[in-house]
Structure formats: C-alpha cells, structure tokens
Amino acid sequence: MRDTVMESAQDCIASILTARSLGFAAGGQVLLQGIDVDIAKGKRTLIMGANGAGKSLFLRLLHGLLPPSFGTVRWHGERPAKRAQAMVFQRPVMLRRSVIANLRFALRVQGLGWRAREAGAREALEMAHLTEKARQPARLLSGGEQQRLAVARALVCDPEILFLDEPTSSLDPASTQMIEDLVNAAHARGVTVVMVTHDQGQARRMGDSVIFLHAGRLAEEGPRDQVLDAPRSEAARAWMAGRLYTRNDF
Amino acid sequence: MAEAFGLILRWDRELSVIVMLSLQVTLSAVALACLIGLPLGALVGAFRFPGRGVITVLLNALMGLPPVVVGLFVYLMLSAAGPLGVLGLLYTPTAMIIAQTILVTPIIAALTKQVVEDLHGEYAEQFASFGVTARTRVAALLWDARYSLLTVALAGFGRAVAEVGAVLIVGGNINHVTRVMTTTIALETSKGNLQLALALGVLLLGLAVVVNAGVMALRVSAVRAAYA
Numbered sequence: 001m002r003d004t005v006m007e008s009a010q011d012c013i014a015s016i017l018t019a020r021s022l023g024f025a026a027g028g029q030v031l032l033q034g035i036d037v038d039i040a041k042g043k044r045t046l047i048m049g050a051n052g053a054g055k056s057l058f059l060r061l062l063h064g065l066l067p068p069s070f071g072t073v074r075w076h077g078e079r080p081a082k083r084a085q086a087m088v089f090q091r092p093v094m095l096r097r098s099v100i101a102n103l104r105f106a107l108r109v110q111g112l113g114w115r116a117r118e119a120g121a122r123e124a125l126e127m128a129h130l131t132e133k134a135r136q137p138a139r140l141l142s143g144g145e146q147q148r149l150a151v152a153r154a155l156v157c158d159p160e161i162l163f164l165d166e167p168t169s170s171l172d173p174a175s176t177q178m179i180e181d182l183v184n185a186a187h188a189r190g191v192t193v194v195m196v197t198h199d200q201g202q203a204r205r206m207g208d209s210v211i212f213l214h215a216g217r218l219a220e221e222g223p224r225d226q227v228l229d230a231p232r233s234e235a236a237r238a239w240m241a242g243r244l245y246t247r248n249d250f
Numbered sequence: 251m252a253e254a255f256g257l258i259l260r261w262d263r264e265l266s267v268i269v270m271l272s273l274q275v276t277l278s279a280v281a282l283a284c285l286i287g288l289p290l291g292a293l294v295g296a297f298r299f300p301g302r303g304v305i306t307v308l309l310n311a312l313m314g315l316p317p318v319v320v321g322l323f324v325y326l327m328l329s330a331a332g333p334l335g336v337l338g339l340l341y342t343p344t345a346m347i348i349a350q351t352i353l354v355t356p357i358i359a360a361l362t363k364q365v366v367e368d369l370h371g372e373y374a375e376q377f378a379s380f381g382v383t384a385r386t387r388v389a390a391l392l393w394d395a396r397y398s399l400l401t402v403a404l405a406g407f408g409r410a411v412a413e414v415g416a417v418l419i420v421g422g423n424i425n426h427v428t429r430v431m432t433t434t435i436a437l438e439t440s441k442g443n444l445q446l447a448l449a450l451g452v453l454l455l456g457l458a459v460v461v462n463a464g465v466m467a468l469r470v471s472a473v474r475a476a477y478a
C-alpha cells in the first residue's frame with residue numbers, strides 16, 4: 001500500500017480520487033470494467049455516455065455506496081472521512097419533511113448544534129432560492145425545486161467532493177441555470193465536482209475535463225475541448241456528432 | 251334497544267367504572283407494546299443481520315396468537331404456584347395489562363417492520379450517502395413514518411380493546427376491580443341482562459368508530475402534505 005502511495009505521489013498532488021482497474025459485476029454480468037481515472041482536485045469532471053453505459057454505477061462506486069467487484073477507489077483528501085463527500089442522485093430522495101427540515105437533517109448528521117443548523121439551513125434556502133418554500137413539504141416541490149433542494153442539501157454537508165447524477169436532465173433552461181450556478185459557486189469555493197450529464201452544452205459550459213463511458217468501459221478521458229471537439233474513440237465521436245449508436249456498435 | 255341507549259345516556263357510575271378501566275388497561279397495554287414493538291420493528295425493518303428472517307417469521311406468527319393461550323400463559327406465570335406468583339398480580343388490572351401487552355406487541359412490531367422497511371427502501375442510499383449513524387437512521391425512519399405508525403398503534407388498540415379471553419382468565423372479571431367492557435358483555439349476556447350488554451357493545455363500537463375516524467383524518471392531512 002505504501003508503495004502505491006509513493007508511486008503515485010505525483011498524482012496525489014493533483015488528484016483527490018483515483019480509480020484503478022475499477023469494475024463492478026452483478027448477477028453474473030460485468031457491468032463496469034477496467035476503469036482507470038484520476039479525479040482532479042478542485043476541478044469539474046463531467047461524465048458522459050449513453051443510457052446504461054454505467055455512469056450512475058461509476059458514480060456510486062466512486063462515492064463508496066457500492067463495493068467495487070474489481071480494482072480500487074483511492075481517496076487522497078485531507079479528510080478521508082466518508083462525509084467529506086456528498087451526492088445528488090439521479091432521482092432525488094426527499095425526506096418526508098418540510099424543505100427546511102430536509103436541510104436541518106443533513107446539518108444534524110454533520111453533528112452541528114441547533115444554532116449552526118438554523119443558520120446553515122437559512123443560508124442554504126437562500127442560495128437555492130427556496131426561502132419562500134421553507135415550510136412546504138419537500139415532496140410537493142416541483143422537479144426543478146427538488147433538484148435545487150437536493151443540491152443545496154448536499155452542499156450543506158460541506159463536501160470536499162460533490163457528485164451529481166444528471167441533476168438537470170429534466171429541467172428547463174432557467175432551472176438548469178440555477179443548478180449550474182449552485183454547482184459553480186461550490187466549485188469556486190474549492191469543492192471538487194464530479195457530474196454526470198447528457199448535455200453537450202452543459203459539458204462545454206461546466207466541464208474542466210470529460211470522462212466518456214461506453215458499455216461499461218472507459219472510452220475516453222481528457223480535457224473538455226479535446227473530448228468534445230476531437231474525440232478519439234468511436235463511441236465519443238458518434239455521440240458528439242449526434243449519431244445514433246448502440247452499445248454493440250463499437 | 252331503547253333501554254340500552256337509555257343506559258348510555260344516563261351514564262351511571264357502574265358504566266363509567268367499566269369503561270374507564272377498559273380504556274386504562276387497553277391504553278397502558280398499547281403504550282407498552284409501542285415502547286417495545288416500535289423500536290423492535292424498526293430495527294428488524296432497517297437492518298440486515300443474521301436471524302432477521304427468523305425474527306420476521308416469528309413476529310408474523312405471533313400476530314395471530316390466540317388470546318386464551320396468552321391468558322393461560324400469563325395465568326400460569328402469575329398464579330400462586332407460578333414463578334411470578336409472589337408478586338400477587340393475578341386478578342389485578344396489572345395482570346390484564348401484561349396479557350394484552352404480550353398480545354399486542356407482536357402486532358405492533360410486525361406492522362412497524364413492514365412500514366419501516368418500505369420507507370428504508372426509499373431512503374437507504376441517501377442515508378448511506380449522508381453517512382448517518384444507526385441510531386439516527388432508526389429515529390429518522392420512525393419519525394418520518396409516524397402517520398403510518400399511528401395506524402399501526404390503532405390496529406393494536408383495536409385488537410386489545412375488543413379482546414375477552416386473555417383478560418377474563420387473568421383478570422377474573424371481578425366487579426369494580428377487573429371488570430371491563432368485553433368481559434361485562436360476556437357475563438351480562440350469559441345472565442340474560444341484554445340491556446347492559448347491548449349498551450356496552452354500542453359503546454365499544456362507537457369507540458372504534460371515533461378512534462378510527464380521528465386517525466383517518468390525521469392520515470388524510472398527512473397524505474395531503476405528502477408526509478405519508
């Protein structure tokens with residue numbers, strides 16, 4: 001273990017999370033395999049790929065929600081504690097409570113006292129433009145409002161890394177803008193962002209680097225402009241060109 | 251029938267003693283059963299551990315415990331020759347509370363397990379992501395399922411308040427001491443005093459309707475607020 005750390009000392013400075021030969025199998029099927037990536041600290045890494053490519057699975061493995069079947073996920077943060085990361089799921093899970101109570105819960109899990117919880121919740125409400133909805137049941141919020149709350153709730157956890165799984169996939173431009181603003185503000189404060197998106201425009205706006213998955217494998221990885229404008233892999237090329245393809249095509 | 255209603259309207263001391271004792275015994279038993287059954291059901295519903303399946307099967311089986319068997323068991327424990335005989339609890343309201351608690355706890359626990367398990371299915375990944383402790387998990391699940399759990403407690407109340415066999419055996423149906431609504435109905439019917447039996451029957455029914463309506467109203471408002 002020590003050796004590995006020394007060996008990748010160069011990476012350690014720049015990367016907060018590394019996946020090596022990462023894979024996942026379930027029900028006798030290999031769903032994800034051979035993934036080697038470094039998540040750059042303080043940067044925004046966007047994950048792209050077709051439906052079923054394994055993006056959500058990959059995110060879960062990075063976040064530690066699933067144990068890898070193969071390979072490793074190594075964390076290089078100063079706070080290797082689990083709670084230094086937070087995730088916004090593809091389908092946000094709202095607790096059966098009011099909007100503000102959802103935020104308070106996340107803050108209480110951090111072990112904050114009453115005063116800090118109230119202050120934190122108020123601040124998060126404002127950030128997410130949900131102050132007016134504070135007392136409303138979270139499940140009665142619109143889809144866009146729920147996503148905003150989910151992002152705000154993840155951010156009050158004070159994560160070093162924020163994972164987001166297609167947070168804007170069914171939102172209109174205004175709501176998308178608000179989510180992107182929240183994420184960018186976190187990024188500006190130094191939070192590392194790892195986000196799945198289907199949207200090339202979003203990748204262009206927000207991505208520092210892009211990871212492209214195809215059929216459970218890493219098809220391509222690199223700086224945003226390179227992957228978006230000059231993709232080397234067939235799958236990424238087809239995707240960027242807007243061609244229809246299936247997982248068996250390449 | 252008219253006389254039965256007359257009895258209720260007059261509401262004499264006799265009636266009030268019986269009804270009050272019924273409520274006191276049943277509510278105490280349900281409260282105790284909730285104290286044991288809610289955390290137990292929540293633990294089984296929210297965690298995987300070896301033996302979980304066995305406990306689940308056991309709880310479900312115990313839901314259908316015949317009251318007379320529970321009565322007999324508690325009788326044997328509390329009778330003068332029994333292991334707890336020195337406490338002198340037989341034929342007291344306490345004995346009745348014990349019997350009903352045994353009867354109702356599996357119901358509360360099994361139903362709670364189901365409710366909590368369903369909710370946990372929804373919350374599990376988010377909780378794992380938050381990194382919540384086991385205690386917070388149980389507390390949050392119980393709290394967020396509170397409206398469904400109210401119905402669970404109600405099911406326990408319904409079972410306990412309508413039950414005769416166990417309380418008759420361990421209580422003995424002693425006038426002014428352990429006589430409750432159901433045992434009085436049984437006794438008065440056998441004596442041919444149908445007015446009092448009918449009056450109590452109507453009261454019992456009314457109680458069930460009122461409690462159910464109350465819980466339903468709460469649930470409707472909870473559903474409207476998407477909390478249930």
Ligand SMILES: Nc1ncnc2c1ncn2[C@@H]1O[C@H](COP(=O)(O)OP(=O)(O)OP(=O)(O)O)[C@@H](O)[C@H]1O
Nearest residue numbers: 026027031049050051052053054055056057058090
């Ligand atoms: N826990 C699991 N057990 C078995 N199969 C799984 C599991 N999780 C995901 N899969 C399968 O792995 C594949 C990849 O799923 P994943 O959710 O990662 O796709 P995705 O890239 O996020 O797709 P989308 O764009 O539709 O969200 C799918 O075929 C899915 O059925």
Ligand SMILES: [Mg+2]
Nearest residue numbers: 055056090165
């Ligand atoms: Mg997905």
